[in-house]
Amino acid sequence: MGRVTALAWRAALAAGLVCGIGLLPWLTDTDPARTVLKARSADRDPTPDVLAAIRAQLGLADGPLHLLGQWLSGLPRGDAGRSWISGEQVTPAVLQALGASLLLVTVALLVALATAALVCAPTLRRGARRALAGHAPARSASAMLAALPEFLTASVLATVVGVQLGWLPALGWYGIKWTVLPALALGLPAGAVLGRLMDDLLPGAFAEPWAKAATARGVPGRRIARHAVRRCLPGLLPNLGLFAVGLTGGAVVVEQIFDIPGLGRTTLQAALAQDLPVLQAGTLALVLLAALTAGAARLAARPLLGPALRDGALPTLHHPDPPARRLPPLLYGGLLAAVVAAGLARDPLAIDTTRRLEAPSPAHPFGTDALGRDLLARVAHGAFDTLLLAGGISLAAYLIGVLLGLAPRVSGPLVDTVNAVPPVLAALLVAAAWGSGVSTPALAVTVVAWAPLAAHTSALLAQEKAAVHLAATRALGAGRAHLLRRAVLPAVLPPVARHAALRLPGNALALATLGFLGLGAQPPSPEWGLLLAENQPYAERAPWAVLAPAAALALLGALAVTAVGLRGRRRNRPDDDLPAPEPTEPVRELVAAR
Known part of the structure; x- marks a missing residue:
């Protein structure tokens, strides 16, 4: 019965996703006929007669349910319809x-x-x-x-x-x-x-x-x-x-x-x-x-x-x-703090077209971008936006991933379905349902960022449930709450937290990708992912323009992982001093x- 329920849940999620995509043109504020006309012939004027002809040709006047039913009816025959473009x-x-x-x-x-x-x-x-x-x-x-x-x-x-x-x-x-x-x-x-x-x-x-x-x-x-x-x-x-x-x-x-x-x-x-x-x-x-x-x-x-x-x-x-070394996170944190402190006094928006794409120098330690803006200033001022957004998304994804991962029967099909959606498409769906705003990019990235953490949690949970010590503790009369608090969570939370920290720079880059679609940070924002995206076309001519924000993101990732890796000192377990067991x-x- 459990497999039947899981299959039904998976089918319902897939159907809901496909239906949601089918409603996408009607959820957005744009006219589907106008968008199709622009893709077919950008020079043609969108007159009412032309738009009406496109709607009649595509069946847009019949509504989304008719189109969705027509599309689904052709799938058993391997017919997914014809491209509108x-x-x-x-x-x-x-x-x-x-x-x-x-x-x-x-x-x-x-x-x-x-x-x-x-x-x-x-x-x-x-x-x-x-x-x-x-x-x-x-x-x-x-x-x-x-x-x-x-x-x-x-x-x-x-x-x-x-x-x-x-x-x-x-x-x-x-x-x-x-x-x-x-x-x-x-x-x-x-x-x-x-x-x-x-x-x-x-x-x-x-x-x-x-x-x-x-x-x-x-x-x-x-x-x-x-x-x-x-x-x-x-x-x-x-x-x-x-x-x-x-x-x-x-x-x-x-x-x-x-x-x-x-x-x-x-x-x-x-x-x-x-x-x-x-x-x-x-x-x-x-x-x-x-x-x-x-x-x-x-x-x-x-x-x-x-x-x-x-x-x-x-x-x-x-x-x-064992106790982790505290030097690496202190070193990475100190480097990031020094960069931020050195650049905060500079103006990240000051444009000087006479100094476009200048190499690093004493006046501009990280060089300048395509508009002559100081990259050190932009990296320093963008640190707060990057840390707040990417850090908040990583924390939310971690909490959601752990909570859903502890219920694998519910989260398993959901994880598979969510992970199948490209992040950019998820952003379009979120923007269509939620609307474009300041919270839209963060919500869109969070929608897909929790799935790998939930899968990791479920896998660790399955192995921990099969542990001998868990069965012995249960035989002694321990309840589910005690097992969860004292045995399961201590085994699951630390590695999943390090996994979430490892994905923190990726979340910042996902926000930058959404900026190109008008859903994320927009110029002249100095957010690190956006800096990378803006300067990527000049990577061959001015590599420092992309190396500066890339190095900052790499330092952020190393800092997050090594900081999460700091744990308390190891306590001697009763079996530490015992001889090796018989083979x-x-x-x-x-x-x-x-």
Whole structure:
């Protein structure tokens, strides 16, 4: 009955999303006929007769319910209608765009997995000895890599590797060779996030009894590390599936820079042109892809842990952590504070066209932008907007993600559906229902930002429920409230908080993307994401114009992750001084396989 309810809930969410998109032209203040005419022929005058002819041709006069019913009736036959702009069949175009996106995402995921392996390499190399010694892995480098803006990385790769060096093609979509540069732009930040999530779980796996016994018996560290990765994978599979779907629909900027006809770009262009059949078909394809990916992630988790997850025979991966070094967050915080203090006395709006795109100098330590404005002043004055908006969104997403993640039956289908919606399309839907205003961009980003955190919470919750200590505590008479407060939340909240901090710079960049659509921060605001977006066209001629706000965002990400990583001192547990346990059956198998 539970599976039937989950399927019904998932179907209801997908239907509600598709219906909401079907109502989008009628929810906005713009006339769909006028928008379609502008997309078809920008030079043609929107006279009443012309607009009336377009409404009659498209069936707009019959209302949204008639159009939605007509569109749904053709889906069983594979007919998603015809484009309002080109007049061509929608299904072949959407399938072609989906194929391009799947190829790009597959290569990007390979890059992400390689990057995650490099991030986790120090922990895996030192293995159980590192975990038992209580060594806290460095988070700074991975946090800065995760804070890299995708469009900045894509622009640099296209300009340097593709144009100047000529090693790889920088434009077009004609085969696997053309996927390398965009896959690097997408996969590097995603791999840094995945690597940090895995690095959070590995010390707990290395501290489990089987790892201690295997180390005591002389099992090679490489073999122990491989089984530790397998032990931690079930907690990451949901987020890996979310990355795959999120990259498919959210790689709009990268697809535009490299001229890739992907599904995210196709869906966004249809949304801006109000090409309703293409928009609905693209969104439905993303929702179905999200459902399939989520199901595959759940099925893959079972063989990794076998019956242990079902029988409650797992030790917990949560262990009290050693005191983290306080120097990194103090260093990053001090650098940011020094930049802000140095730039607050300068005017961020003063324009001097005689000093356009000047290199850094004593008069302008960060250089100037395309209007001759001082970049140090703009970075300093934009710090408050960035910290308040991105920090508030990250906190709200963290709270929503944890609360919904603790109820996986309710949140699972909701997470899959929300994650399938590109952030820009979500912003358009929010603006249509909520209206354009100061709170619209923050609300739009929050709508999609909580989904990865909820998936992470649910995965950690499932593993923690299978922990032996939880069953023992329950057998002693502990109630649900006690288990939640003393066992579950201490194991779930810290890693999810670090995950939320790792996504803080990404939230700032999402706000900048919305600014281009008139929904976010607008010039002359010095918000950091907007600074990056404004100066991105000048990255080749004046790299300092984008390096300054990018470095500030990277410092912010490193500060957030290392600050959240500060925890109290480790208390000795009763089993800390006990000898290593006798080898269990899995350890005997490891020794026999040597």
